Amino acid sequence: MAGNSIGEIFKVTTFGESHGLAVGAVIDGCPAGLEIDESFIQHQLDRRKPGQSVITTQRNESDTIHILSGVFEGKTLGTPICLLINNTDAKPQEYEAMKNIFRPSHADYTYETKYGIRDYRGGGRSSARVTAASVAAGAIAQLLLKQTGMHITAYVQQVGKIKLNKKYSEIDLNSVDSTLVRCPDEIVAQQMQEEILKTKAEGDSLGGIIHCVIKNVPVGLGEPVFDKLQADLAKAIFSINAVHGFEYGSGFAGSAMKGSEHNDAFEMKLGIPYTKSNFSGGIQGGISNGMDIYFSAAFKPTATISKEQSTINSEGEEVLLEAKGRHDPCVLPRAVPIVEAMTALVLADFYLRNKSSKT
């Protein structure tokens, strides 16, 4: 209801403000008996954490995971799992000066109006910092999916105007982390990195596109009508700060195709139905058909920039703003594990939901 939960069976509620004591998540509905590899959770958090490279914000958080409940002797109990990540490098005083200023394209004005109060320090609850909790919860979802064989890989496909012009099938999906940008093509990644550093130097910011592929999805995930698999994937991805577009399968380009070109003909391979093409993106009628699921998410440029901007304050006066606080010139590299986490949360939930599809 109040917007901080996701999932029906594998249900995650996150909490925490950017410069409060901690951010965290409670997972209710993770099946019992799942082995919890804490190092994997930490690994995903490390991929998201600030300060990891020259192209990210310099806020310095270890983002160490603490599991407060629900895990006993290394396994899930079937009871709620509370995951806690302390905020250690919060510098709220840096935001004091912006206390009464509504930053352009930020949530300051909307939070203030909706709630009549806001934690102005670094955006409070609207900060991308809260995605750390989603990444931690998503890592547990990924551990659950691993048991089923499902595997999710996201990578950076575009930064500003620099684009990787390859399909996911032409890429080594294991090499995503071999570049700082998380684009699995060394040359393009190098161009992107240079563009990020150049833009940062200008006090400006960049957006981009992340692509994501899910392999080995069993047939049958997704529910009719409103909870179609693509609908909940889209919702999950749009819940990530800065996402302005989502397309799966043939996407926007598919709307210019004809049915005879677009339809994915079925054939049999070793006794299993396959489709010759996959414009459906692995989903038909809202339900997975066993082919790869793939989608793209468009991110707007980071709203926080160092360049001077005109805006208003809470008294309704026009003011000039030179942003304080640490921030990313381009969030894409750090958003890769977030996209994977949100995807995992949806798939884990639909996997469990599917257990009661038949008598």
Next chain:
Amino acid sequence: MAGNSIGEIFKVTTFGESHGLAVGAVIDGCPAGLEIDESFIQHQLDRRKPGQSVITTQRNESDTIHILSGVFEGKTLGTPICLLINNTDAKPQEYEAMKNIFRPSHADYTYETKYGIRDYRGGGRSSARVTAASVAAGAIAQLLLKQTGMHITAYVQQVGKIKLNKKYSEIDLNSVDSTLVRCPDEIVAQQMQEEILKTKAEGDSLGGIIHCVIKNVPVGLGEPVFDKLQADLAKAIFSINAVHGFEYGSGFAGSAMKGSEHNDAFEMKLGIPYTKSNFSGGIQGGISNGMDIYFSAAFKPTATISKEQSTINSEGEEVLLEAKGRHDPCVLPRAVPIVEAMTALVLADFYLRNKSSKT
């Protein structure tokens, strides 16, 4: 859980198969005292119904609305509103021949695998016919929104490769229904209509793009983190059959912009905060900021075509398929009221959810 409900407070559950007795919806959570203008509900159903023009399927349904409960002496009671639309021109025998065939890019195979059983007649629950129930429920949501001043307009922006190259602000939004295609530009609409008729004659189908604008949205609708307004709008739109892409505000194009170009500077107009540009699409931090909300939805071409296609049957044999049944060469004109309805369901729900944001 089983995917046939949407909304938290204004909660809609739909039911019905394409060639069963009826389709319908139950709305639980519509506030009491709302005047119900049945003719408006019928009007929206008429805009969606089959057989309305030469460019739509020739299935002949009156789609007459029946309100079975929840309305008394013309006003809502605060109790569940059951809306029923009988299926009168169902011709299930036409589908008998396709009983064991999995049509390409349809839900036959995924439903059969997920449930172990399916109503093969016209796609059963996976048919776009079930959107009639959403349109009826959405009409009641629109009546609720009307009281608040909010107004939703969708229109066809692209059919196949023919595109209307205007922004919504350059268009007379009241003229959408003046063309059969529901594109508010007579010349472009004429081209679209010709393209549809030509494609129909070829036994093929088209996709396209619908654009939607919401005006007079109060500040504060949307919830933090997972239930951001754009996230639930995206989910609602992706729940419509054939949608493969969604973008709002600057969308995919915005990912190539710089922060300094993209940020929407605040200014005051008659004492009210406005933004000079609106790349945010009326939503900041997941919450409406009072500016227009606008988005685009990409539809793939209709999967049902008359051209011969190769596919498999339920025995896993390769077969040739020449589609039976009546269908639309392009769903876009009829999808306009569906997009409006899904949008209204989301806004009505968030409007009610916002009532407890403050003490």
Next chain:
Amino acid sequence: MAGNSIGEIFKVTTFGESHGLAVGAVIDGCPAGLEIDESFIQHQLDRRKPGQSVITTQRNESDTIHILSGVFEGKTLGTPICLLINNTDAKPQEYEAMKNIFRPSHADYTYETKYGIRDYRGGGRSSARVTAASVAAGAIAQLLLKQTGMHITAYVQQVGKIKLNKKYSEIDLNSVDSTLVRCPDEIVAQQMQEEILKTKAEGDSLGGIIHCVIKNVPVGLGEPVFDKLQADLAKAIFSINAVHGFEYGSGFAGSAMKGSEHNDAFEMKLGIPYTKSNFSGGIQGGISNGMDIYFSAAFKPTATISKEQSTINSEGEEVLLEAKGRHDPCVLPRAVPIVEAMTALVLADFYLRNKSSKT
């Protein structure tokens, strides 16, 4: 949210007012492939329907079940099942005189205040007539439970001050319907029936107690903390009009026992854990332990009586009321299938919820 739904996976939403067009239910989440025996649904409705004997209200409804969706060739599709029961003997004009009167111990005043409007005809949504929808939905839950071996039997244990002083284990649970009162003891049932007829003649009404037993419950149904099995059973039973008390296992009497008397010692029988006594009522820590579950529900006397009563009208004036409309002098006999239905809805839901307790 608005109170007309029950269940998480096996989710039922009911609709309809007492003197509107129909009452009904939508079940979303019934697994696919369940054989639907319509005659069983009708049988349960017949046990609840008015006019079935000299001791019930004389309203004459056939309460014929219509299945509008979700069932195909006799089996569930996994899609929503819409169940409809038309109101055929509605006599709303009989209620015209009571339009502005708040009947004592009825919901007239509370509905009017909460909603600012009410359907005054026979209590509208607050009427016990709406339990017909629950009984129909509960019958489908019972068909699902049958597959698992679970079996529910309710019977009348007390009417007014006449009480059956036997435990359920001393009773032939198959003989409940052998008396009009649904008390499985001919002599006590005869006394109850006479008391009901005598009270009816006086223009007065009676309450009573229903007892219910559930056999063959698998170990593991129920969830920790808030959704304990007894908690959801209690909620479901308290949702029945007129219920004022619920106890399971040792109940209120158990609060006067000592731990050493009350504890149910475990022992093994044919390799399966049993408890020597069953004061726990088959539930420990909120989760079924495989023993019989049993509970009692206390019903207040019917609020509608023919005797003259003083009350107020909507103008706040004191008035005298002589009730119009048909009503039961004692609802207990007809409440037996309602208790069974509500119990079945809870168990079916928890049965499905338990499918994801382990990896």
Next chain:
Amino acid sequence: MAGNSIGEIFKVTTFGESHGLAVGAVIDGCPAGLEIDESFIQHQLDRRKPGQSVITTQRNESDTIHILSGVFEGKTLGTPICLLINNTDAKPQEYEAMKNIFRPSHADYTYETKYGIRDYRGGGRSSARVTAASVAAGAIAQLLLKQTGMHITAYVQQVGKIKLNKKYSEIDLNSVDSTLVRCPDEIVAQQMQEEILKTKAEGDSLGGIIHCVIKNVPVGLGEPVFDKLQADLAKAIFSINAVHGFEYGSGFAGSAMKGSEHNDAFEMKLGIPYTKSNFSGGIQGGISNGMDIYFSAAFKPTATISKEQSTINSEGEEVLLEAKGRHDPCVLPRAVPIVEAMTALVLADFYLRNKSSKT
């Protein structure tokens, strides 16, 4: 779904095991702007905490509240409030010996069977320790209710066979805490205390009854059919460990009354509708009518006793058990704030839910 959440708008999810690192709660949906008096939360926790007097368990926990999020400068932000209570006096090693033993009338056997794993230390998640989280969350609900004037008072009415034979209206509700037993009658409280100490010395335990009164409830709280106010109150109270019975208003005794005795005649007092009697317990048709709401909850005797008992172990062998661990001879005194907390959670939720009853 997994049973650890309660509420629709004011939604609370608790987490934690008895001898894990911490127990806690996340509240999502508390309106923004509520002043948080931490000392009140602590006060309620202190009333529940172990070791508070000679008649409670000697486990020594400070139960200090930590608010990790959602509160800023003393006020709620409208974002999730995470409440944490560390476990400091956990002595898990004391339970090592009982690792493989299923204690009678405990949840050991049912948890082990349901989940295939359990935290055997002090009952893990099934321990009454987890109610600390509910009490903390309930305290915030009480702060919200305070703004509306609503007030909840619970007290001990019966311990074992010793009963306070007074109605709540004959009692000074402000004096509950003046006795260790929390029975607001010094003489009866003294008898209860002696009975508890005597029973403790015998290595045995006692149950009892708690009574609860809610004053100044606005008209209109509660929802039709399934979410009747009494239904959700019953559910909330049955979620408390050891509760075996619940009755409100006339309760079980009311089932022996006649309608003409039981009906609560309306009258006007200072322009406001009142009822002369209040057998309805302040609720009619599932919705509050403005009169006092009152109910009783029956608690079974504590399952943990020091007396030797026969039981089985996880290998299915019969064994003798002499309970280890610290425990209460009678939970009633400490259950008083728990009953108040659960009641507050329900009322706060229904209060917010009622905000959208009318347009």
